[in-house]
Amino acid sequence: MPINFSFNNNILKIILSSSPVRRDFTDILKLASNYKNIAQLKLDLSHTDYIRSQDITGLISLKKIIAENGVQLLLTNVKEGVYQLLELMDLLPYFNIGIDYSSFSCDELLAFFSDPDAAQQVSDYIAQNYSSALQVKLYELLNNNDPIYKEWAILTMGKAHDTGMISHIREALNHDASNVVRAAAIVTGWLNDSCSKEKLYELLKSNFIDVVSAAAISIALMANDADPERLKKLLASNDERIRMIGINCLGLINDEHSYNILYKHFLKEHSETVRANVVKTLSFFHEKELGKFFVSLLEDSSTKVQEAAVNALIRIRATDKIKYLIKKVTDKNVWVGYFATKALGALCKDAYCADTLIKHYDHVRLQIKLAILDSLGKIGIDCSDFLYSLLEDTNYDIRKEALNALSLINKEKALAAAYNLLEKDDNWLVRIKAVDIIGSYKPDGFLNLLKKRLYADNNKYVKQKILEYLENYV
Amino acid sequence: MLEIVDNGKTKIIYIGGTFNFEVGLELKEKIGEYMHHNTLFVISFKDISFINSSGIRELLDLHRILASNGIKLHLCELSEDINELFSFTGLDNVFKIYSDETSALE
Numbered sequence: 001m002p003i004n005f006s007f008n009n010n011i012l013k014i015i016l017s018s019s020p021v022r023r024d025f026t027d028i029l030k031l032a033s034n035y036k037n038i039a040q041l042k043l044d045l046s047h048t049d050y051i052r053s054q055d056i057t058g059l060i061s062l063k064k065i066i067a068e069n070g071v072q073l074l075l076t077n078v079k080e081g082v083y084q085l086l087e088l089m090d091l092l093p094y095f096n097i098g099i100d101y102s103s104f105s106c107d108e109l110l111a112f113f114s115d116p117d118a119a120q121q122v123s124d125y126i127a128q129n130y131s132s133a134l135q136v137k138l139y140e141l142l143n144n145n146d147p148i149y150k151e152w153a154i155l156t157m158g159k160a161h162d163t164g165m166i167s168h169i170r171e172a173l174n175h176d177a178s179n180v181v182r183a184a185a186i187v188t189g190w191l192n193d194s195c196s197k198e199k200l201y202e203l204l205k206s207n208f209i210d211v212v213s214a215a216a217i218s219i220a221l222m223a224n225d226a227d228p229e230r231l232k233k234l235l236a237s238n239d240e241r242i243r244m245i246g247i248n249c250l251g252l253i254n255d256e257h258s259y260n261i262l263y264k265h266f267l268k269e270h271s272e273t274v275r276a277n278v279v280k281t282l283s284f285f286h287e288k289e290l291g292k293f294f295v296s297l298l299e300d301s302s303t304k305v306q307e308a309a310v311n312a313l314i315r316i317r318a319t320d321k322i323k324y325l326i327k328k329v330t331d332k333n334v335w336v337g338y339f340a341t342k343a344l345g346a347l348c349k350d351a352y353c354a355d356t357l358i359k360h361y362d363h364v365r366l367q368i369k370l371a372i373l374d375s376l377g378k379i380g381i382d383c384s385d386f387l388y389s390l391l392e393d394t395n396y397d398i399r400k401e402a403l404n405a406l407s408l409i410n411k412e413k414a415l416a417a418a419y420n421l422l423e424k425d426d427n428w429l430v431r432i433k434a435v436d437i438i439g440s441y442k443p444d445g446f447l448n449l450l451k452k453r454l455y456a457d458n459n460k461y462v463k464q465k466i467l468e469y470l471e472n473y474v
Numbered sequence: 475m476l477e478i479v480d481n482g483k484t485k486i487i488y489i490g491g492t493f494n495f496e497v498g499l500e501l502k503e504k505i506g507e508y509m510h511h512n513t514l515f516v517i518s519f520k521d522i523s524f525i526n527s528s529g530i531r532e533l534l535d536l537h538r539i540l541a542s543n544g545i546k547l548h549l550c551e552l553s554e555d556i557n558e559l560f561s562f563t564g565l566d567n568v569f570k571i572y573s574d575e576t577s578a579l580e
Binding site: 120123124127128130155158159160161186189190192214217220221222223248252253254255284286315 | 492523535541562
């Protein structure tokens with residue numbers, strides 16, 4: 001017999017005994033018939049150590065019968081022995097299996113903190129279902145000698161906005177274990193505990209990068225006018241990771257002082273990764289001079305910075321720079337042309353841009369040709385005749401990108417082209433693109449067509465792609 | 475821009491531009507008016523281009539106020555940049571974040 005059951009929010013939850021038999025599943029069916037509007041039947045197997053293989057048929061019948069009435073079956077808290085049996089009988093794909101933390105006692109829940117795979121989920125569950133009983137247990141854990149338990153207790157209290165033990169959390173900033181200090185540092189920020197700020201500044205000198213990061217983030221979250229200047233010291237570090245943390249925190253504060261610090265830092269920074277990050281961070285500020293600055297960076301010696309500048313122009317929607325970008329498409333530096341074209345794809349929506357890109361197409365290198373095709377698709381102005389003419393290009397990348405752009409602009413023409421290329425193109429990448437277009441648009445008779453090509457095509461990747469669509473659709 | 479749409483026991487809030495201290499304050503004020511008649515508030519980040527630290531402070535405070543009243547707060551449709559920011563600050567572990575409005579309402 002089932003141990004217990006409850007009905008809430010259209011979910012009938014039943015806790016099974018240690019070794020349920022076939023008749024138990026029949027009883028569950030009878031029990032379920034007493035309730036109307038059941039959306040889900042949740043069978044909790046946290047007490048179930050074993051189900052005999054002949055009794056599993058009862059579980060299968062149960063699933064089948066309730067499914068006919070539109071009720072979903074969910075097995076929860078399945079123990080290893082039962083899980084292995086289901087695996088052995090090849091039944092795992094047949095059942096939905098999950099975890100239901102509401103079945104566990106406070107102590108059982110907190111024991112999950114020692115399991116790295118479960119700790120995060122349990123912590124989330126406790127924070128969302130915070131009770132005085134759980135609170136007491138978490139407070140006890142703060143005095144636990146195991147740093148893992150202490151770390152999760154602090155993080156969970158932070159998520160639950162529990163400031164009841166803030167003095168203990170402040171003390172944890174001095175703990176020997178870095179994971180505890182990191183947890184305490186991040187939680188002081190979440191709880192807006194400005195009394196911890198000076199200690200957090202001390203932690204910026206820690207040898208542990210996670211601690212430095214957590215402390216800097218919390219300072220930024222609690223920042224006042226004086227903090228950007230103090231956080232600026234992170235930008236002078238020899239450690240690139242610390243400079244990145246400093247940049248991100250100043251970006252988070254996002255005031256005028258932080259902007260000036262970042263702008264000046266860009267001019268003296270030597271690492272291209274960090275420079276690219278400064279460009280990205282600066283794009284989160286609303287400063288008028290930025291469009292001009294980002295445009296100038298398209299000619300930077302680093303492609304990382306050039307790419308960051310393009311993304312920054314897109315982020316600030318620098319449509320006033322479109323004319324300048326169009327001029328740069330044919331720049332003698334291929335990367336400048338490439339990135340300018342990419343930016344146009346995201347910023348333009350008019351025929352003038354599309355026509356100009358088409359006009360330049362024959363006069364630029366392959367890399368930019370591909371960027372033009374990508375941008376034409378994004379701009380969305382119908383230039384299907386031009387794209388159609390490229391489907392017979394000798395370069396397969398061009399054919400593939402032209403087909404992709406066509407699919408974004410003209411569905412009918414794209415489908416006609418995809419049918420043709422799937423059958424005739426000798427390059428498998430082009431054929432995969434064709435499958436993607438047919439599979440996404442799902443025109444009448446597409447399943448039969450894909451099935452036919454599944455047998456006719458000789459490339460395993462094309463076959464795999466076709467199978468993905470067939471399986472998903474069926 | 476701050477618009478509140480009624481969806482029965484749920485309110486969906488649409489905000490545009492930068493989520494800063496002022497926006498956070500206005501949001502808290504508006505939600506305060508409806509708080510006791512709702513069980514869930516969903517904030518759509520679809521049109522939010524950035525959230526700064528003072529905006530985050532207000533959002534955390536709102537989360538605290540709602541949680542203490544047994545009301546849920548879900549966030550949805552965060553841009554890649556804002557998702558990165560939530561991950562950097564660890565706030566993806568504090569807030570319930572959904573990819574789209576439909577799943578945030580469930």
